[in-house]
Amino acid sequence: MDMILIPAVNMAPILPEILLSVLAMILLLINVFSPGGQKSSLAYISFLGIIAAGVLVAIGWGVHIESFSGSVVLDNFATFFKMTFLVAAGLAVLISDSYMEREGCNQGELYPLILFTVVGMMLMASGTDLMTIFLGLEVMSVSLYVLAGFNRANKKSNEAGLKYFLLGAFSTGFLLYGMALIYGATGTTRLYKIAAIVGQMTVPSSNIMLVAGMLLMMTGFAFKIAAAPFHMWTPDVYEGAPTPMTAFMSAGPKAAGFAALLRLFLVALPTLQVEWSQVLWVLAVLTMTVGNITALRQDNIKRILAYSSIAHAGYALVGFAAGNGTGTAGILFYMLSYAFMNIGAFAIIILVSKKGETNGNVSDFAGLGFKHPLLALAMTLFLFSLAGVPPAAGFIGKFYLFSGAIQKGYIWLAVIGVLNSAASVYYYLRIMVYMYFKESTEEFEWVKVTAPVALALVIAAAGTLIPGIVPSVILEYAQMAVKLM
Amino acid sequence: MSNVLSLTTFLPILGVLLLLFIPKDSKGVLRNVTFAVTIVTFLVSLLILTGFQTNAEFQFVENVPWIAAGPFIMRYNIGIDGISLWLVILTTFIMPIAVLSTYTAVEEKVKEYMVCLLLLETGMLGAFISLDLFLFYIFWEVMLIPMYFMIGIWGGKNKIYAAVKFFIYTMVGSLLMLVALIFLYFKGMQAGITDFGLLQFFDLKLDMATQIWLFLAFAFAFAIKVPMFPLHTWLPDAHTEAPTAGSVILAAVLLKMGTYGYVRFAIPLFPEAAHKFAPVIATLAVIGIIYAALVAMVQEDVKKLVAYSSVAHLGFVMLGVFAFNTEGITGGMLQMINHGISTGALFLIVGFIYERRHTRLITDFGGLSKQMPIFATVFMIVTFSSVGLPGTNGFVGEFLILLGAFESQLRWWTIVATSGVILSAVYMLWVFQRVMFGELDNPKNQKLLDLNAREITIMVPLIVMIFFMGLYPKPFIDKMDPAIKKLVAQVRVASVNTMAIPCADQSQMPAGHPGGEMPPGHPSVNMPAGHPVIESPSTQPAAPVANPHAEK
Amino acid sequence: MENLNSYLIVSAVLFSIGTIGVLTRKNAIVIFMCIELMLNAVNLTFVAFSRHLGNLDGQIFVFFIMTVAAAEAAVGLALFIAFYNNKESIDVDDANMMKW
Amino acid sequence: MFDKVWLIPLFPLIGFLINGLFGKKIKNEAVIGGIGTLMIFLSFLVSCGILMQMIGLPPEQRVFEKVLFPWIHSGNFKADMAFLVDPLSVIMIMVVTGVGSLIHLYSIGYMHGEEGFYRFFAYLNLFCMSMLLLVLGSNMLVMFIGWEGVGLCSYLLIGYYFHKKSAGDAAKKAFVMNRVGDFGFLIGLFTLYWWFGSNHNIWTVNFVEIKAASHLLPYGGVVTFATLCFFVGATGKSAQIPLFTWLPDAMEGPTPVSALIHAATMVTAGVYMIGRMSFVFIKSPETMMVIAVVGAATAIFAATIGTAQNDIKRVLAYSTVSQLGFMFLAMGVGAFSAGIFHLMTHAFFKACLFLGSGSVIHSMHHALHKIHSHDDAQDMRNMGGLRKAMPITFLTFLVSTIAISGIPGFSGFFSKDEILWMAFANSYHGNLNIVLWGIGAIAACFTAFYMFRLVFMTFFGECRINPGAKSYLHESPLVITIPLMVLGALAAVGGYLGMPKILGMLPNYFEHWLEPVFELANEYGSTYAHHGAHPSHAIEWGLMGLSVVIALVGIAIAFTMYVKNTELPGKFVAAFPTLHRVVYNKWYIDELYDYLFVNPCKAFGQFLWKFFDVIIVDGAVNGVANVVMSFSGILRYMQSGYVYNYAFSMALGVVVMLGYYIFK
DSSP, X not given: OOOOOOOOOOOGGGHHHHHHHHHHHHHHHHHHHSOSSOOHHHHHHHHHHHHHHHHHHHHTTTOXXXXXXXXXXXXXXXXXXHHHHHHHHHHXXXXXXXXXXXXXXXXXXXXXXXXXXXXXXXXXXXXXXXXXXXXXXXXXXXXXXXXXXXXXXOHHHHXXXXXXXXXXXXXXXXXXXXXXXHHHHHSOOBHHHXXXXXXXXXXXXXXXXXXXXXXXXXXXXXXXXXXTTSOTHHHHHHHHSOHHHHHHHHHHHHHHXXXXXXXXXXXXXXXXXXHHHHHHHHHHHXXXXXXXXXXXXXXXXXXHHHHHHHHHHHHHHHHHXXXXXXXXXXXXXXHHHHHHHHHHHHHHHHHHSOGGGOSOBGGXXXXXXXXXXXXHHHHHHHHHHHHTOTTSHHHHHHHHHHHHHHHHTOHHHHHHHHHHHHHHHHHHHHXXXXXXXXXXXXXXXXXXXXXXXXXXXXXXXXXXXXXXXXXXXXXXXXXXHHHTO | OTTHHHHHHHHHHHHHHHHHTSOTTOHHHHHHHHHHHHHHHHHHHHHHHHHOOSSSSOEEEEEEEEEEETTEEEEEEEEEOHHHHHHHHHHHHHHHHHHHHTTTTOXXXXXXXXXXXXXXXXXXXXXXXXXXXXXXXXXXXXXXXXHHHHHHHHOOTTHHHHHHHHHHHXXXXXXHHXXXXXXXXXXXXXXXXXXXXXXXXXXOOOOHHHHHHHHHHHHHHHHHHTTOTTSOTHHHHHHHXXXXXXXXXXXXXXXXXXXXXIIIIIHHHSHHHHHHHHHHHHHHHHHHXXXXXXXXXXXXXXXXXXXXXXXXXXXXXXXXXXTOSHXXXXXXXXXXXXXXXXXXXXXXXXXXXXXHHSOOXXXXXXXXXXXXXXXXXXXXXXXXXXXXXXXXXXHHHHHHHHHHHHHTTXXXXXXXXXHHHHHHHHHHHHHHHHHHSSOOOOGGGGGOOOOOHHHHHHHHHHHHHHHHHHHOOHHHXXXXXXXXHHHHHHHHHHHHHHHHHHHHHOSSOOTTOGGXXXXXXXXXXXXXXXXXXXXXXXXXXXXXXXXXXXXX | OHHHHHXXXXXXXHHHHHHHHHHHOOBHHHHHHHHHHHHHHHHHHHHHHHHHHTOSHHHHHHHHHHXXXXXXXXXXXXXXXXXXXXXXXXXXXXXXXSOO | OGGGTTHHHHHHHHHHHIIIIIHHHHOOHHHHHHHHHHHHHHHXXXXXXXXXXHHTSOGGGOOEEEEEEEEEEXXXXXXXXXXXXXXXXXXHHHHHHHHHHHHHHHHHHHTTTOXXXXXXXXXXXXXXXXXXXXXXXXBHHHHHHHHXXXXXXXXXXXXXXXXXXXXXXXXXXXXXXXXXXXXXXXXXXXXXXXXXXXXXXXXXXBHHHHHHHGGGSOSSTXXXXXXXXXXXXXXXXXXXXXXXXXXXXXXXXOXXXXXXXXXXXXXXXXXXXXHHTHHHXXXXXXXXXXXXXXXXXXXXXXXXXXXXXXXXXXXXXXXXHHHHHHHHHHHHTTOHHHXXXXXXXXXXXXXXXXXXXXXXXXXXXXXXXXXXXXXXXXBGGGOOOTTTTOHHHHHHHHHHHHHHHTOTTSHHHHHHHHHHHHXXXXXXXTTHHHHHHHHHHHHHHHHHXXXXXXXXXXXXXXXXXXXXXXXXXXXXXXXXXXXXXXHHHHHHHGGGGGOOTTTOSSOOHHHHHHHHHHHHHHHHHHHHSOOOOOOOHHHHHHHHHHHHHHHHHHHHHHHIIIIIOTTHHHHHHHHSHHHHHHHHTGGGHHHHHIIIIIHHHHXXXXXXXXXXXXXXXXXXXXXXXHHHHHHHHHHHHHOOSOHHHHHHHHHHHHHHHHHHHHHO
């Protein structure tokens, strides 16, 4: 009698994912069966869950386990990114509660959705098969669509959800088509195998199906990381989505997109590096420039940060285009510090804005500097870090990204990058101009810093400043993560 | 006291921590504490001065690992030599004065102001002592932040424009420098250099094309900071809007970053390229001298006038530095210090009358000498120091610069630059006359009070330094001399390298080459054509040129 | 081999039609249907390749795609409803509050 | 004694510091004036000591260098704070401290009751110190301290009445014009330094060392360039064409200042400098000629202007310019010691003249003030017949006038005649000699004319002062008249120190004294001098007689026009209105300079600022920002808000990417 062979599956690599999924489902149940009101407890539970997952992830540092027949891997690269996602999610959870309370949309589903997103992102980071990567991507995306439109009563939120969904699904189509072509060209969906097969091709770059597949996949991920010209959704969705979710979206999924794309290109398609480097070179320039230049004329602060987030994707792409150790380590470092600084900045935006997301213009920050000096100081730190001014983490990140490009010989790319960076200073400074240099028209009496938000801010500030002064604490890990991949 | 440098640099940061515990409203305490901190910093920095050995080596070196990740190794590598020594002392010397000047000038947000001042001090000191290129860059950028806030928060009417312009302008330059810095590192890595330590890069042999690009990137960043024509327009704006202490520090120390950058980094790192571009830079410097003087002459706002005069003065510094000989660079270094003292003093003076009258328009004044004799005296001394009257500090620097530049290939530039001496007298005396002389006819000016004790206290050290450096600059020159000699030697080796090639190829220098030209009426046989007229070093035997006229 | 090519061409045409539909249609649901069309074109490609290559990976992929498409549809329709509730329209021209 | 030379500038410095720092508190005029005068007098005593010692030494030992402390040492360059004592500097310190002491003393009376009395004395002391540094400096740098220092003091003292706009303007003008000269000085210095250094590895600015190495210098060429530059410096300081216009304006300062700075000492610095570096100047025949020509031209040019001025001090100012021209003429013809000699005698009589005019003005001012008249106390048209009221002033003034006019027996005669003779007889300029002599002689005639015009208008004839004030006119106090008398006496007899050989009564002490200084220069000069027939004694006698006649003619014309036939000047003006207007307005040189330099400079400055700096340079900077910003505006509107547009952008991106790789 034939036995049905169930392959031995090592669940260890996806323990954090399992933990979070289970927790998410439990939370959903709690939410259903708990009386209305006390939603804050859900936030605390999910925060604890995230910490627990973080511990699990941390334990996995240094191990290299493949599982699910080689479609999932646990390595330092995945671990580093998973940590990044958890940081983003943790901070997002901390700043969500009071915001949702204020906006009156404190549905308990929020936290499970965040957790599912994280699960999806983690799968993207550790997936070594096109299928797992796709699944991770979709788990993340579907949850994000909901999160973007989470504030059902808010028209902007609706619109954000709608746009994100339509365009996201559209981009998925390209991604899948690309995967299909790769599959057709190589006959497999395992990244290692793809690499092996492509490596045997005499001139892989002349294989149109392969190149087209690569480009279409890149399109799909470029959408996620908001690279021009696939970035158009970003400002609208970031503006419309509930602010904590915007913060989360700008940090987590972007990192996840980079994680998947890095693994895809560096593991499966290193032989096509010349091709994808060229494309990324152009994309990087476009993305940085479009993001920064457009941001100059924005007034809505969320929109400014949305464009800024596009620009930051561009900086990361500079490192990616270089494709060397320095550049990719730079991406890892940058994504983590970006999570700290950007979510930190959004946290302050949440505090300063009023119900219904009014008060979201730059001018509404006028005089904050002397009414709430600590908040303003934190904001200043985040903004300087975003602008890439030392001694903040953002500077070190950019330093490594641009160094990668220079090491690779892309001097002009680096030059365009730094010029962009200089232009970007303008709109970051503009916010500071309002905070410090303009007289306040408001007393900011509605600004209340609850304990979770304060915690989030402290973590974010520490995460922005400390790696700026002693970058080794993170950089060393980023280096290892890239090396062992 | 091996870590006295670090102590000096980070004492102000400790001061900031101290300030955080002082309530916002006790302004007096805030001021006094800040003053005390800066004084202590100054005193500690005197330990550096006394412990400094007069030689060309870097001293008080601290070198500990800092960042090591990927291809990069950055170290906390600091130390000073005769060149940076005086700039460090200048910084610690100016700071208490700047703090003291704010006692009545700044009434709002005192705590923040003091924090900015102290942070600025750390930033500036850090930049002067860094021997690690990366560390230098960090401090270089960090300085911008407090200055930005000082202009933006406590500035005048157009403060936002000025502050943002200041920040972005400087940032553009320094970011390009960053690219060059990284590129240089990778070049160095190929040659076996292991970290960002500056000194190893001096031995790096780079090909000309690379040098040129890197030099241009560095030079651009520093030229903005200096500021050199035509990259100077941020300066008048920044100065006019900045509060007095800000202007003082900006003029006295921050601008020195640019010139210091040339001396410490751009020139010794890329000596051949520096030689190649010396005529260009000298041209810009000379244009700056004349141009800024002419523009200063017609200014209506005293502060703007002083700002433009800074451009002119720093043009002199640049000219001296690019003479590439001991006299020129010594003059340049002295002039940096002199400019710090004199122009700092000028900004203080402008601050004094601005505090009293809340205007800086020249036409609003006139005849103040009658009402404010002490002020008049002080103003006059500083004016003449700025004009470069012999006996004051300004002269020594300017003279050595011009002398050095005249000896070098920049002879014609020097002659034009020297005419700046006339123009500086024109605009400084003209403004002095319009402010201090004439009828005291504006009723608002008739009740002005003369300088009070605090203000006199502020000015006295500056005036003492004006005369001390003017009459006995020896200690200053002696301490910096070995370091400068070393620099000159570095550069000279390079110049021989660059010059050797064209000389071998073409026995004749093209006509019109500045190196080969003589003043009018001078027989051109004095020097063999093509001989680099940098100066015939004293170590060589006297130039074996027989002068046909001598025997006549 | 012609077999494969014709499948591929059909799927490419289908994909293009879907894409053009997304670009030209205004009704969100129609747009979503066009996207579904694109996904199905991909499915066709996968199956064709799978068949051609003689391994099952492609077909498994198709199952996942269909599942995900269903999930997307669920979420998408929910979002459409929320949008409709506020705007009384499902026309993407009305989703134009945020721009510039 | 020689090594105590540093005391000489130190005393005035102490006086300056005491009066400058504490003068305001001391308040007592006698104390302030006393300190000031005492300090310079102490310097005078030291100078006398040095002189005595030097007289006792053989000529070759009369050079001594005192290094006080190292000043600027950098690279090859070395300049110490060091003083040089030699016959030339001793003469200068004697003049400066001697005349200086008298003028200090005089100032106590003259400045009595002035606001800022202490300030005046402080400045005066500072001036003396600077001047002494100038003449004592053993290298060009120390000389340059003094050089600019006297410029500074001149600035301060001209601007003493700072509330008057004209005073401020004049002060600034003086300083700036001096600076133009300093520019030349510096370039000259650089050139010499560089030339010696790069060609012979001699890096020096020290006069003694340069002198020792001066044989290496070529004739002409680089030396011409350097010396012309130095000469530009001299024209600035000594108010020669073209940089002379500041000196008449400098009369805005108090009269003692005019006497000390703008007659006796500072303005002669240029002459001194040429003398000090005679061994360099002589190496350039071209420069020597330029100096001679400029000197002669200035002498005549300023003299013409002097004939038409009505302000008593302005006449004297132009006279000074003219006399300085004589000195330069002397230097230019290689008669260095004659130039220095004239410098000394001129210091005596011109100081006396200025102080005398000050005495007159003082008295006039006092008288007019009593009746609250606003008449100009310096305008000679308001004076006349003052000799009765002010006999001592008149007498000393007359003696000095005779001296300057070149009447035999008085000091000016000896020195001026020597210059004219040397202009005629020198062997450097060939046929130009006669022209130089002719111009000099005519200038001398003008000198006699306008000086006696001044005397006649002031002291003779009708008293034209406001009748009410007449009774208040009186002789000045002793403190004023004593210096007048001393200077008057010196003006009368000072010339016997340097009596021309031809007169044979006394040896030419002066020339002997300076011989070691100018020996070398004369030696260099002889290498290219034209050794033609030396003019005979008969010619010398003849020319001497001629110059006396010329002087007498000038006096006679003045007597005719201003004493005998007082309507003549009016007729003359009516006959030549244009000439008079042009001369009266100083040949419109100031206006010309305004038109050529000052206004274009200001306009250019305005242009550079308002147009070039703001619109072009800053405009470019802001333009970049604006372009980026407008680009931002365009990009912004691409974000239309429509989903299908966004999708289109994505599709387009895909198509472009695919298209590039498929069809490349």
